Amino acid sequence: MPVFKSICRVCHGGCGALVSVEDGMVVSVKGDPESPVSRGWMCIKGLKSHDIANHPDRLKQPLKRAGGRGGNRWQEIAWDMALDEISNRVDDLRKTHGPETIALGQGTGRHHYMHVVRFANALGTPNWYEPGLAQCFIPRVTVSHLTYGGFVVGDYYGEVKPECIIFWGHNPLVTCADGELAPAVKRAMTEECNTITIDPRRSETAKRCKTWLAVRPATDAALALAMINVIIGEGLYDKEFVAAYTTGFDLLQAHVAKYTPQWAEDITWIKAEDIVKAARTYATSKPAILDWGLGLEQNSNSLQTVRAVAILRAITGNLDCQGGDIMGMNILKGYPILKDKLPPDSSKKRIGGEEFKLLSGWRAYMPSAHIPGLFGAMADGVPYKIRGLLIFGGNPLLTVSNPKKVLRAINALDFLCVTDLFMTPTARLADYVLPAAFWTEIDHVQGFPLVVENFAYAQTAIAHTAECRQDEWIIDELSRRLALPGSETTYKEIYAYQLSQTGLTQRQLAERGYHTPPHKYKKYLERGFRTPSKKVELYSSVLKRMDLPPLPEYVEPPEGPIASIELSAQLPYVLITGARNKEYFHSEQRQVASLRRLRPHPSCELHPRAAAASGVSEGDWTVVVTIRGEAKFKAHITEDIHPDVISVEHGWWFPERVNDEKALWESNANVLTADAAPYDPAFGSYRLRGLLCNIRRL
Ligand SMILES: Nc1nc2c(c(=O)[nH]1)N[C@H]1C(S)=C(S)[C@@H](COP(=O)(O)OP(=O)(O)OC[C@H]3O[C@@H](n4cnc5c(=O)[nH]c(N)nc54)[C@H](O)[C@@H]3O)O[C@H]1N2
Ligand SMILES: Nc1nc2c(c(=O)[nH]1)N[C@H]1C(S)=C(S)[C@@H](COP(=O)(O)OP(=O)(O)OC[C@H]3O[C@@H](n4cnc5c(=O)[nH]c(N)nc54)[C@H](O)[C@@H]3O)O[C@H]1N2
Ligand code: SF4
Ligand SMILES: [Mo]
Numbered sequence: 001m002p003v004f005k006s007i008c009r010v011c012h013g014g015c016g017a018l019v020s021v022e023d024g025m026v027v028s029v030k031g032d033p034e035s036p037v038s039r040g041w042m043c044i045k046g047l048k049s050h051d052i053a054n055h056p057d058r059l060k061q062p063l064k065r066a067g068g069r070g071g072n073r074w075q076e077i078a079w080d081m082a083l084d085e086i087s088n089r090v091d092d093l094r095k096t097h098g099p100e101t102i103a104l105g106q107g108t109g110r111h112h113y114m115h116v117v118r119f120a121n122a123l124g125t126p127n128w129y130e131p132g133l134a135q136c137f138i139p140r141v142t143v144s145h146l147t148y149g150g151f152v153v154g155d156y157y158g159e160v161k162p163e164c165i166i167f168w169g170h171n172p173l174v175t176c177a178d179g180e181l182a183p184a185v186k187r188a189m190t191e192e193c194n195t196i197t198i199d200p201r202r203s204e205t206a207k208r209c210k211t212w213l214a215v216r217p218a219t220d221a222a223l224a225l226a227m228i229n230v231i232i233g234e235g236l237y238d239k240e241f242v243a244a245y246t247t248g249f250d251l252l253q254a255h256v257a258k259y260t261p262q263w264a265e266d267i268t269w270i271k272a273e274d275i276v277k278a279a280r281t282y283a284t285s286k287p288a289i290l291d292w293g294l295g296l297e298q299n300s301n302s303l304q305t306v307r308a309v310a311i312l313r314a315i316t317g318n319l320d321c322q323g324g325d326i327m328g329m330n331i332l333k334g335y336p337i338l339k340d341k342l343p344p345d346s347s348k349k350r351i352g353g354e355e356f357k358l359l360s361g362w363r364a365y366m367p368s369a370h371i372p373g374l375f376g377a378m379a380d381g382v383p384y385k386i387r388g389l390l391i392f393g394g395n396p397l398l399t400v401s402n403p404k405k406v407l408r409a410i411n412a413l414d415f416l417c418v419t420d421l422f423m424t425p426t427a428r429l430a431d432y433v434l435p436a437a438f439w440t441e442i443d444h445v446q447g448f449p450l451v452v453e454n455f456a457y458a459q460t461a462i463a464h465t466a467e468c469r470q471d472e473w474i475i476d477e478l479s480r481r482l483a484l485p486g487s488e489t490t491y492k493e494i495y496a497y498q499l500s501q502t503g504l505t506q507r508q509l510a511e512r513g514y515h516t517p518p519h520k521y522k523k524y525l526e527r528g529f530r531t532p533s534k535k536v537e538l539y540s541s542v543l544k545r546m547d548l549p550p551l552p553e554y555v556e557p558p559e560g561p562i563a564s565i566e567l568s569a570q571l572p573y574v575l576i577t578g579a580r581n582k583e584y585f586h587s588e589q590r591q592v593a594s595l596r597r598l599r600p601h602p603s604c605e606l607h608p609r610a611a612a613a614s615g616v617s618e619g620d621w622t623v624v625v626t627i628r629g630e631a632k633f634k635a636h637i638t639e640d641i642h643p644d645v646i647s648v649e650h651g652w653w654f655p656e657r658v659n660d661e662k663a664l665w666e667s668n669a670n671v672l673t674a675d676a677a678p679y680d681p682a683f684g685s686y687r688l689r690g691l692l693c694n695i696r697r698l
Helices: 049-053 079-097 113-123 138-148 182-188 220-233 239-245 249-256 261-268 272-284 302-315 371-380 403-411 471-481 491-502 506-512 541-545 565-570 608-614 661-666
Strands: 003-007 016-022 025-031 063-065 074-076 102-106 152-154 164-168 194-198 211-213 288-292 325-327 388-392 415-420 432-435 444-448 455-459 573-577 603-606 621-625 630-637 645-648 689-697
Touching: 003 455, 003 506, 025 049, 079 102, 079 388, 079 415, 079 432, 079 471, 102 113, 113 471, 138 302, 152 288, 164 272, 194 272, 211 272, 220 249, 220 261, 220 272, 220 302, 239 302, 249 302, 261 272, 288 302, 371 403, 388 471, 403 661, 444 491, 455 491, 455 506, 471 491, 491 506, 565 689, 603 608, 608 630, 608 689, 630 661
Parallel strands: 102 388, 164 194, 164 288, 194 211, 388 415, 415 432, 573 645, 603 630
Antiparallel strands: 003 016, 016 025, 063 074, 063 432, 152 325, 444 455, 573 689, 603 645, 621 630, 621 689
């Protein structure tokens, strides 16, 4: 049986895979021992790729709605007809109401991510979104650019091992997020390494660390500021690096004087002495990685939180050095997203552009629409009506906060087209549903880790399923029919362009596996940092010009035991949602029996003390309640969580009950979360973690 080299993309990807194929069908998938990053390892989802690819419920043919919206009656149609009709609908909307009334949606970190952004620009709509963005990754990427002039990742693949790693709101042993593949992270966690996890849960990663600091959700900025206070106060900062390569140190020093460990103890629930110890360990172990994650971003103080944490790397001189946090090589040419094709007057119409300058405004790293505003514009027509939505791999009824509003928004649309692998709750409401290709069925080139690009890899389509097509192909076909700028260039030609500076073709790269030129460290010695001052901006000149605090500040979470004393008498616990588990990627794979067996029910985690107080026993069905709604989870009682925190899984729907609307709300974590103001003032991040809740036995 032929075996092909490829790269798994069930998550954001990266693991080398050996795929056995028979008659165009994936038979099995194993780890590729020759992959320099995963070295033969794959997680359970990747290993079950054949069960996803060959699932009987895969969408296999373009479908057109035959009855009322959501009635689940469909007519199979040919690709040509589907593409003609969809492009006609899009054309009508753009001519009658303007291209900005058509929104584009997509999911997280997919192969076609940049192609959707390119499509939006070519179509002339400023309104595209993805359910992460302000809630995921955009604060970290933007702040890195503002502060250091480029994104950073831990040097997990280099020769020198770190002496300390802080995992901050991050659980890479489960999530392998954005490049930190679990086996490489494990290799770096040696006996000698001082490992610290900062997380309200003792996550899989925390369990392997020497120190676990159970921080109160959404108060990480206070902890980071207190650590800066200790490192500067005790003279533990890297004096040479700070003097030569940073600006604003004196202002920072004066600014953090008030943020003592004692001050932070009451806010963060972490003892002052533990804060001091963590700060000393991080500052005196060299080199050190500070690996940050999603736990820092899903709150309304994401900019300042991420900035405070980013500053820790700089004052300890751990930037772009061996065994520290390294900056990218960008070995691929940038994706041609046709930014200049978006007319300036349409970028002014971007929903959220006036308010959230670092998400949607001209200063944004990759401007996108503000999600609560966008779904509001669909539902209520304010500031103008969004009429059409094309989603390429996204399930907003599960993954966006306030799904009842999302449903109202979708029902108010003139036109919805969803491309997916499966008939999801969101796809069920569409006018057209298009069958997407799985990762074994696509041609692709990717820089890795995401944004940093020290490696490049490629895949070619080695299997196929019925009439499924790669999203990029669908977008190209629509673009051609709409005669959009750039439509003469195909996605495969874009890959060739991206690879042009490596001298490799997509096929050559796919056969070889990875392109990994040696990493060049301390690039700043030659060219400085890519910020306005060419130095690391501890005091941010850009934020100052934008009237945002140029030095990081702590803001108390607007809903919590300190800000809302009365409410917390009824809702005594702090809720976090969506901590990842190994078996699923967001709202996916619930229909895959081999994975569902391992995690059959939506679950919540609570401490024995909280369980005793609410009369909940292990395995009980419970109801978790916030001021916004309630949802059902099976209780898991564990000491591995702070006694005052409750954690619920997100993304739960029941493919076996897809036609039962009630089932959509039953265990949907986003019924509990907050899509309403206050938002982070720069990114508009809404609150998925750090809210008040209570729990009761069902
Ligand atoms: N409460 C709460 N909500 C959250 C989060 C949280 O922590 N808590 N996390 C947020 C974050 S960080 C993110 S990134 C989002 C993720 O949100 P989404 O990206 O929407 O999540 P998924 O469920 O992974 O993907 C949506 C759909 O994409 C389909 N799909 C998979 N591969 C492909 C493909 O190649 N092509 C196409 N066309 N479709 C494909 C899947 O079948 C699935 O139905 O969720 C966010 N929502
Ligand atoms: N298996 C699997 N892997 C995935 C995904 C998936 O759905 N499934 N999703 C992918 C995506 S899109 C993303 S964004 C990444 C996310 O990957 P990670 O960054 O690793 O994020 P999470 O597991 O969501 O959250 C990390 C930790 O943050 C903690 N946390 C919650 N609130 C706070 C807080 O306020 N402060 C601190 N310090 N910690 C907090 C949680 O308890 C959790 O253990 O994972 C990616 N990888
Ligand atoms: S971590 Fe799992 S899902 Fe992600 S690329 Fe590796 S094998 Fe695939
Ligand atoms: Mo994400």
